[in-house]
Amino acid sequence: MRRIINRRPGRGGILFWGALPFLAVAMGYAAASALRLADNPNDKLLPPLSAMIAAVQRVAFTPDARTGDYLMWVDTAASLHRLGLGLGVATALALVIGIGMGLVPYVRAGLSPFVAILSMVPPMAVLPVLFIVFGLDELSKVVLVVVGVTPFLIRDLAMRTAEMPREQLIKAQTLGASTWQIVLRVVLPQMLPRLVDALRLSLGPAWLFLISAEAIAATEGLGYRIFLVRRYMAMDVILPYVAWITLLAFVSDYLLRLFNARCFPWLRAGKGSS
Amino acid sequence: MSNVSVRGLWMEYPNQVVLERVDLEIPSGEFCALVGPSGCGKTTFLRLLLGEERPTRGGIFLDDQPLVAEPGPDRGVVFQRYSVFPHLTALENVILGREFEGSRFLGRLFGARRRAALAEAAAVLEAVGLGAHTHKYPAEMSGGMQQRLAIAQALIRKPKLLLLDEPFGALDAGTKVQMYELLLRLWAEERMTVFMVTHDLKEGFTLGTRVLAFDKVRVDPTDPGAYGATITYNLPLTEKKAVRERLVAAD
Structure with missing residues (x-):
């Protein structure tokens, strides 16, 4: 009998073992739901799949009786708009400040204690401040995403930049490069894929901040809708919405990974798999 | 011309003297091998030549x-490592020097100037034996190819001094011999002054026209940092230099 650390699943095995937890959860849900519905056909806590499909039909493919909008798409557009704007601003800030801190000793001396402290401020704790300062509409939600994600991106990028081999920077200087040319041709191209990776890691927190802000004050958005229908215990809407948000996050993570693989072929160079 | 003179050089870190009383006159076109035990300031001396650090006293001219x-x-x-840019191909690594020189704001060349730089770089890569890569x-x-690339990259700006910090330390013996031939050929062609740090004494004597040995003359056993190293031997290998010059003249 070989040791278990030396035994590997085949292609089919990988599919099977990967699908197993999903199947287990789905079956567990179906069983629990069936049990509860047998007791009380009007149970709202664990609705059957048919009820969820009907709910999606209602919110996604039938115009709302009051506004005439397709609610789920309006919510999705609103949330993605806020998220995209927040992450875009965060990324741009991180790029400028992070590379500055990593590369220029004076910028590092000036900003690194400040950023270190700032990154420890719990973003949710300043949400009321944001609502007071920026009002209850779009801006405060975007700012919460920015406040929540930027310090992490800055610190990560500053550390990666500072970790660059000293030899590369010296070499660039002996080739006659100015600081600006070093940033543009040596540092930036090598840091962009790192920034994209950091962005992928911060997608989770970004959604967390967005949904929190929407839950408290909004008129549309995925988080707003979930917290609105919670009042009627409408699990048949909440569960598909959660699945939809998960799918959106998963797809954006996948797209960012694809972006790295496509735009930075040197990352995989010499690793054999390309 | 690229003669180097070092006058009354001292290099001190807090609580530690690294180099003391270094005086040196190197005529243009020499190949200096810097040898000595580890931690005796060879690499510090190279960093001073590079301008990465400033001497505490004295100067380099x-x-x-x-x-x-x-x-x-x-x-x-x-x-020894990390001399080339991992995100650029061999050709892009070599034209980078020309791009820095010719384009101040973008650091990139386009059109005819880029084609000229590419042709020049291709010729340099051919000369170091990387024409197919x-x-x-x-x-x-x-590793050997990367070091060839690093040399090609350094040569495109036609430096007066070429500084090598254990460039072949990580290579196997066979590759080293090939690299020696390449380096000597390029050195003769470009007529630059070379400083090479090595801890391989044989390598130093094989390549150099002058061997500079670094060591501590004075040691205080209770305070190892009290005295620094200096150049204990400055050995011009005159015969070898003459032979090489005749060889170059014959070419």
Whole structure:
């Protein structure tokens, strides 16, 4: 009998073992739901799949009786708009400040204690401040995403930049490069894929901040809708919405990974798999 | 011309003297091998030549001008590792020097100037034996190929000084011999002054026209940092230099 650390699943095995937890959860849900519905056909806590499909039909493919909008798409557009704007601003800030801190000793001396402290401020704790300062509409939600994600991106990028081999920077200087040319041709191209990776890691927190802000004050958005229908215990809407948000996050993570693989072929160079 | 003179050089870190009383006159076109035990200031001396650090006292003069205390295009360098840019292909690595020179804001050349730089770079890569690998990334090359690329990259700006910090330390014996031939040929062609740090004494004597041995003359057993190293032997290998010059003249 070989040791278990030396035994590997085949292609089919990988599919099977990967699908197993999903199947287990789905079956567990179906069983629990069936049990509860047998007791009380009007149970709202664990609705059957048919009820969820009907709910999606209602919110996604039938115009709302009051506004005439397709609610789920309006919510999705609103949330993605806020998220995209927040992450875009965060990324741009991180790029400028992070590379500055990593590369220029004076910028590092000036900003690194400040950023270190700032990154420890719990973003949710300043949400009321944001609502007071920026009002209850779009801006405060975007700012919460920015406040929540930027310090992490800055610190990560500053550390990666500072970790660059000293030899590369010296070499660039002996080739006659100015600081600006070093940033543009040596540092930036090598840091962009790192920034994209950091962005992928911060997608989770970004959604967390967005949904929190929407839950408290909004008129549309995925988080707003979930917290609105919670009042009627409408699990048949909440569960598909959660699945939809998960799918959106998963797809954006996948797209960012694809972006790295496509735009930075040197990352995989010499690793054999390309 | 690129003669180097070092006058009354001291290098001190807090609580530690690294180099003391270094005086040196190197005529243009010498190949200096810097040898000595580890931790005796060879690499520090190279970093001073590179302008990466400033001497505490004394100075270094290149053609009687004080050396700018910042790395610049008059001094090329090859390190043991990380000398090439991993995100650029061999060809892009080599034209980078020309791009920095010719395009101040974008650091990129376009059109006819780019084609000229590419042709020049291809010729340099051919000269170091990488003609067949111009579109490879450094990660796809062996250690010896990466060092050839690093040398090609350093040569494109035609530096007066070429500084080598144990450039062949990580290579196997067979590759080393090939690299010696390449380096000596390029040195003869480009007529630059070379400083090479090595801890392989044989390598130093094989390549150099002058061997500079660094060591501590005075040691205080209770305070190892009290005295620094200096150049204990400055050995011009005159015969070898003459032979080489005749060889070059014959070419």
